[in-house]
Amino acid sequence: MPIVGAALLITVVTGVALTSTVGRGGTSSGDPVDGKRLFTASGCSGCHTFRAASSTGTQGPDLDAASPTSDKVMRQLEHPGGLMPSYATRLSKDEKHDLAAFVGGPGTSGNAVAAPFRPDSKRLADCRDGNFHCLEQAFGNLTFNEGPKVALERLQKMAATTPAVQSDCHQIAHRMGSAALAHFKDEVSPAFVAGTTFCFSGYYHGIIERAFLGQPIEKIGPLAQKLCSDKAISGDPFLTYQCIHGIGHGVMIYTGYDMPVSLKTCDGLQTNFDQVSCQGGVFMENFNSSYGVTSKYLRDDDPIYPCNAVAERHKLQCYGLITANILRLTGYDQEKTVAACRKAEPDWVSMCFQSFGRDASGIAGTSASKALASCRLAGDHEGDCLYAVSRDIVSFDAGAERAGRFCKLVPATHRERCNVGLGSVLVSLEPTPKRLKAACRRISGRYARSCEKGAAMTTPQT
Ligand code: HEC
Incomplete structure (x- = not known):
């Protein structure tokens, strides 16, 4: 399964991207x-x-x-x-x-799709033909035998030179997470600490999936909370986010893409940050399965689904990611995607355009003019789109300089909003209020107040 890579960049504080799904089957119109x-x-x-x-x-x-x-x-x-x-x-x-x-339908809803890792004697040298199962197992063995640090470095190097590894690196990293848990004798925190986000955090997702295996569904919530509150993880906001977000992915995979049960598991987590980060993982996994499974909670004839069917408290996260689904359904046609956003539930149209802005930013890469052109398609929602582009750039760069330049290029009426977006992510990069203020002044210039306003917002982020 190929990775769309930078084309679909879902950014949180950390920049997590989606992987593409393969073709869908099943057209049952039921819910x-x-x-x-x-x-x-x-x-x-x-x-x-x-x-x-x-x-x-x-x-x-x-x-x-x-x-x-x-x-x-x-x-x-x-x-x-x-x-x-x-x-x-x-x-x-x-x-x-x-x-x-x-x-009915395709996929295997109701069945965990992840299997526990079992080491064998396969080595990378045995996989010269690029066979996915061979690579997955060989990288798992390397992780099991030599630890995740060495193995992940190897994966990253090989992905740069070997197309088969690059296109499947997310799933390979999943298996490596599972193997790392075996390496650390089922202790989650050392496995987490030794990890990297390479290839869209597949390694972290894999640990979580594996840690859930064999547990009854009602135990998953408490177990999840416990996993991520280990001191080695909870002391680091970055690892905490990866852990909680990984729970959303992991619980979907574990339950065989049972979205309602997965969301319920997220609801059982303690803080709003945890709930929201977890929901983001669930919806991401629903729209773009790590395993090429087609979720039952998708409809060819309703690109907004399931956002228009989930509980109100889940809509923010769902709509925040919905254009990943719409773009896929429309063959990455941005005009059609914009048209679909307009048909979203009225209260959520704006969020759909923010989702579009973020994906448009990923697709545009470093081209400001492409991102501007995408957002122009949004018409009266151009501001929502630009706001999200600016946020995406700060997340992606882990710095706000380029976003600051971008905001100078947007139509004057949207410059304030653009700088609010910039500030809303910048706040996570600047450790003290004093430094934040200075950064806003340096980067946003006469829009420094907008930057500070964004930094003061407490809206949970997708
Ligand atoms: C009283 C027991 C009973 C109830 C209640 C029942 N089923 Fe069945 N179901 C059976 C039996 C027995 C068969 C095998 C039928 C045969 O011999 O053709 C079957 C077969 C099936 C099959 C075909 C499975 C295959 O072989 O592919 C499906 C699908 C199915 N049932 C779904 C349902 C659904 C959905 C419901 C609820 C609306 C339901 N069943 C309620 C007893 C039951």
Whole structure:
């Protein structure tokens, strides 16, 4: 699975980017969230084992093993055979579609897709043909035997020269995280401390995934909280963010892309920062699966979904990442993406354009004129877009000089907003109020007040 790389840069304080997903299948129009509720309410769970519904019935076939398509589920509900009761008239058409979306479809919802790491004798030299499984295992072995520091350096070097490694580095790094936990005898904090964010933090995600394996779902929340509050991690804001955000990714992977359960796990975390960082990981994993799995919580015919279906408290994070989904669905057509943002729920249109600005910045790279042109497409939301570009630049550079120059190029009416965005990220880079003030003055000039205003904002960031 290729990495879109800088093209889709999702930046937080630290700059975390998305990986691309492969083609999607399954076009069931039902809503799997409702389907899940119906599965229990209609008595399916009494007869079927289905992990995504935590059901253990045995009268009918195990639906994880049978893994029926959504069409098959529809047929079964209309014309059941054998001992299964008919739902032809007991459920409405919509309800049947909801069930089909939940039970059927591509991917493996309900099944953890990450396997624990098992070392063997494979070495990098055995993978000259660039076979992904070979590379994944060999880098895992290297991590297990020599520790993550050496192995991650090797990965980074090889990615620079070997296209097969570069395009799969995120998933390889996932496996290395899992191997590192084995190396450190399941102790999370030394594994974390030895890591790097190379290739979009795949290594951190891998540790978290592996740390969850074998745990019952209701234990994941408390376990997650405990993992990240270890002193070696909680003392460092950067590692804390990686850890909590990684929980969002990890819990999605662990539950087989069960978004509702994953969000509930995030809600159980202690602080607002933790909840929000975790939700960001969940939505990112939903839109761009690390494993090439197609989440059930995506719809070809509704680019805004699931943001228009999730609880109000989850919308900020969802809309903050939604254009990753829209761009993918529209084949990276920015005009179509802008049009889709306009059709978002009215209260969230502005956030959709901020998401667009950040992705546009990633796509534009260092070209200010490209970013400006993208934001012009946003029309009356140009300000939202430019605000997000400026934030993205500061995050990406871990410095505000280039963003300061960018803000001088934007239309005069948006310069204030641009500098507010700049300040809102700059605050995380300047350790003291005094230095922050000086930096705002130096970089934003006559817009220093806007920069300081941004720095004082407390809105949680995606
Ligand atoms: C009383 C027990 C019972 C209930 C309740 C029940 N099923 Fe079934 N189900 C069965 C049995 C038995 C079969 C195997 C049917 C056959 O022999 O063709 C089956 C088969 C299926 C299959 C086909 C699996 C395959 O082989 O691919 C699906 C899908 C399915 N059921 C879904 C559901 C859903 C969704 C519900 C709830 C709306 C439900 N079932 C409720 C007993 C039940």
